[in-house]
Amino acid sequence: MSDSPARSQKAQKVLERFAKKLNRQMVGSLLACVHCGMCTDACHYVLANPGDPTFAPAYKADQVRRIFKRHFDWTGRVFPWWVKAKSVYSDDDLEQLKDIIFGKCTNCRRCSINCPMGVDFATFNRMARGLLVSVGVMPEGVAVASKDQWELGNQMGVLREDYLETLDWVSEELRQELGDPNAGIPIDVMNCDVVYAINPREIKYDPRTIADAAKIFHLAGENWTMPSEGWDMTNFGLFSGDDDLGGAVARRLYDKVEELRGKKLVISECGHGYRSTRCEGQNWGGVDVDFEMESSVITMLRYIKEGRIRIDPFKNNKSYTYHDSCNNARSCGLFEEPRELLQIVCNDFREMYPNRAENYCCTGGGGAMSMSEYSAQRLKSAKIKADQLKATGAKVVVTSCHNCVDGLTDLIRYYKLGMEVMQLVNLVANAAIVKEKVTAALP
Ligand code: SF4
Numbered sequence: 001m002s003d004s005p006a007r008s009q010k011a012q013k014v015l016e017r018f019a020k021k022l023n024r025q026m027v028g029s030l031l032a033c034v035h036c037g038m039c040t041d042a043c044h045y046v047l048a049n050p051g052d053p054t055f056a057p058a059y060k061a062d063q064v065r066r067i068f069k070r071h072f073d074w075t076g077r078v079f080p081w082w083v084k085a086k087s088v089y090s091d092d093d094l095e096q097l098k099d100i101i102f103g104k105c106t107n108c109r110r111c112s113i114n115c116p117m118g119v120d121f122a123t124f125n126r127m128a129r130g131l132l133v134s135v136g137v138m139p140e141g142v143a144v145a146s147k148d149q150w151e152l153g154n155q156m157g158v159l160r161e162d163y164l165e166t167l168d169w170v171s172e173e174l175r176q177e178l179g180d181p182n183a184g185i186p187i188d189v190m191n192c193d194v195v196y197a198i199n200p201r202e203i204k205y206d207p208r209t210i211a212d213a214a215k216i217f218h219l220a221g222e223n224w225t226m227p228s229e230g231w232d233m234t235n236f237g238l239f240s241g242d243d244d245l246g247g248a249v250a251r252r253l254y255d256k257v258e259e260l261r262g263k264k265l266v267i268s269e270c271g272h273g274y275r276s277t278r279c280e281g282q283n284w285g286g287v288d289v290d291f292e293m294e295s296s297v298i299t300m301l302r303y304i305k306e307g308r309i310r311i312d313p314f315k316n317n318k319s320y321t322y323h324d325s326c327n328n329a330r331s332c333g334l335f336e337e338p339r340e341l342l343q344i345v346c347n348d349f350r351e352m353y354p355n356r357a358e359n360y361c362c363t364g365g366g367g368a369m370s371m372s373e374y375s376a377q378r379l380k381s382a383k384i385k386a387d388q389l390k391a392t393g394a395k396v397v398v399t400s401c402h403n404c405v406d407g408l409t410d411l412i413r414y415y416k417l418g419m420e421v422m423q424l425v426n427l428v429a430n431a432a433i434v435k436e437k438v439t440a441a442l443p
């Protein structure tokens with residue numbers, strides 16, 4: 001007879017699901033750690049909490065790894081005490097795991113790129129989140145955002161009428177600003193060259209970014225449209241680890257672009273939205289798409305290079321630095337284009353160090369902004385980012401991610417840095433020369 005404690009239903013389901021999630025990539029990362037500690041100082045949580053080993057990436061990873069060893073690796077099944085293998089039994093065990101995998105890691109992947117053994121902790125941390133989510137163990141904010149995205153089609157619960165009404169008044173204001181009755185946001189137009197998809201945060205808290213994008217498309221003479229449905233390019237499945245949600249959300253957007261017969265999907269500035277839609281969604285959704293996808297950063301840069309919009313950099317007359325979103329830069333390699341764009345639209349760009357793939361997380365990544373129970377810990381750990389921002393001496397930090405806008409705004413307020421946060425679309429729209437409308441590419 002076994003002397004192991006009885007296992008709760010939820011713990012049992014987590015173990016059953018764990019077995020189904022083990023693929024080559026996951027097992028490689030679960031097995032390869034040699035505990036060399038080289039990833040330790042890569043993590044902003046470690047740097048901001050000296051002396052607390054529970055923030056070390058390898059320690060956090062071991063809380064998932066020990067379950068793997070106990071059930072799926074022969075060493076842990078035969079000598080559990082030797083390899084520190086340990087199972088989960090109670091709902092309380094799952095709650096404790098939740099506080100680590102959701103509360104002590106933003107899945108930023110900075111430790112992953114600093115591991116000589118190729119251990120990608122963030123990837124199996126996401127998988128572990130998905131295991132807990134499948135039995136309903138998750139921070140309240142994650143549950144709410146996921147439910148809204150499942151049921152209402154966007155993660156902020158924006159209703160269709162509010163979305164369309166916002167686009168309507170943004171269009172009206174744009175017509176007034178440009179003095180052009182043809183300006184505005186075309187909705188559900190078929191066969192367009194560009195279908196533009198946004199983050200619901202833009203409707204709810206930042207419609208200026210939609211107005212700025214509409215202005216840029218209009219000045220560039222783009223044949224573009226926005227969808228009336230299936231317009232959310234964010235994907236809470238990336239944060240929650242729920243591949244079913246990830247696939248459903250991605251398919252909704254892909255289907256809409258296909259229904260409109262759009263040639264290209266342009267994704268507004270959002271790190272996790274870009275990664276989910278362009279890089280991960282097809283895998284989660286089990287589909288291939290036959291249209292192009294690109295970040296609006298690349299679209300704007302192309303318009304300038306093709307002469308479709310002209311820029312007066314003196315209109316952006318402050319000092320600017322650039323924060324790389326982890327998802328854009330570290331996970332998708334989008335780090336040169338935003339810099340090239342910034343150098344064109346302003347005269348005082350100051351690099352932040354370290355940067356590009358080595359940049360520190362805004363500390364609001366991985367869905368952390370929705371997990372209010374960990375806010376104090378998040379803001380304490382944001383000290384590293386705050387120091388990095390301060391050292392640039394810039395007045396404005398520019399980022400290509402709505403999540404980073406919120407994370408940075410919060411830490412700037414907390415550490416009283418007195419900086420402003422903007423996106424590239426704001427700077428490009430502000431610097432765009434409106435006098436003459438340029439409708440064709442220059443030779
Ligand atoms: S650097 Fe890699 S091998 Fe070393 S402790 Fe970190 S995860 Fe393990």
Ligand code: SF4
Pocket residue numbers: 042043044045056057060104105106107108109110111112121122
């Ligand atoms: S993914 Fe980022 S936050 Fe998580 S342990 Fe690694 S460095 Fe730290």
